[in-house]
Amino acid sequence: MTTWKQKRFWTAVSVTESAGRFAVELDGRSVKTPAKADLTLPTRAMAEAIAAEWRAQDGAVKPQTMPCTRSANAALDKVQVQHSEVADMLAEYGDADLLCYRADSPVELVQRQSEHWDPALDWAASELKVRLQTRCGIVHQPQDVKSLQSLRARVQALSAFQLAAFHDLVSMSGSLVLGFAAAAGWRSAAEIWSLSRLDETWQEEQWGPDEEAQAEAEIKRQAFLHAKRFYDFS
Template sequence: MNDMSDWKPKRFWKQAAVAETAEGYAVELDGRPVRTPAKAPLLLPTRALAEAIAAEWDAQESEVDPINMPFTRTANAAIDKVRIQQAEVADMLAAYGDSDLLCYRADSPAELVELQAQTWDPALDWAAETLGVRLRPVQGVMHQPQPASAIETLTRKVHALNPFQLAAFHDLVSLSGSLVLGFAAALNWRKADEIWQISRLDETWQEEQWGPDDEARALAAVKRAAFLHAKAAYDIST
């Protein structure tokens, strides 16, 4: 969840450093605190996140390039976007649980049906054990609602996240198409890259049947990098 638009000032500082304040951790450029694009103070909940952001600023050369500053972009989104509409963002992400990728299964061919069950059922079992919700898989693409009690439980868990966690969690869920896999990544069910591959099962299957598509592969690589960054951002925002 990122937005730094075309904001590219020249580098004017010699050193970026972390400063601890009463409100959290700040990043300072030669002693001057960094602000978000909306001019809010860039105050972080953990030293680890502040240090990651300071390292990004230190790595800039003659011109600031937001593309190379993913932790900064995520923090900006948390402060300028998520924090001011936190309940709405949480509700939007919780809604993925009612149409979770893992619950919509093919009815043919038999090999794909079996592969989906073998790959996705363990994630649903994990959600039942760890999150306390049992989502029901269905065949086809027509929406079939999940139990209201399960969605209520998942909604409470999403609302419990702080704005910085929620900004990262937004990408874990939206990129994978699965609330369950978002939680699975956040809570370390398996390695983030393995969870990403689980979310790509259908695309991988299609590629194996029809051959690779260079454009689709390039887009998938960008999304994978964003997913892995979101996991790292979630971890150091906690």
């Protein structure tokens, strides 16, 4: 059974501006989202990145090669219509943040977590005005309610486009703090991704790499790097 694929039907791709918003046009017709909403974008940089993806299509359209277009579609069709729910879901990561749950042994792993994760928590205390507390083991221990409320308010304040990117920064790293740190440019997205993979890297050092797991991790790493790029466009 063959699957129908959309083929390139346009010649020219352009970016237009109206009332401070931007659109991508194919032969003078505005691009729509899958839900048929106007693909209206907040910045020219984002619009130009999306236009470049449409220009690069040759023959059959390949959505997997259009990450900015897909992220913009998600922002408009999904995040914008349920902004509060998405923000609340991401804010919940603060109460079980990856950086807060530490090993109690071996000592080398304990030291590595402290050396690499404590600076991120220190950054959050300085820049986000929230000090999350660490604990040993995996049993959940709630964080301070006021701290969580402060973090939730910050997430709720993000635009739909920012939140679409922030979703991946947080969910893929497992850390609300690392999501904020990546968005703010505390360190490079690649460095922050490595911080989120500290435990997995330790396991690989002890037992050797798993090729399938590494391939999956690389896909997630690329998605994380894209999310930071898209956030910066917004």
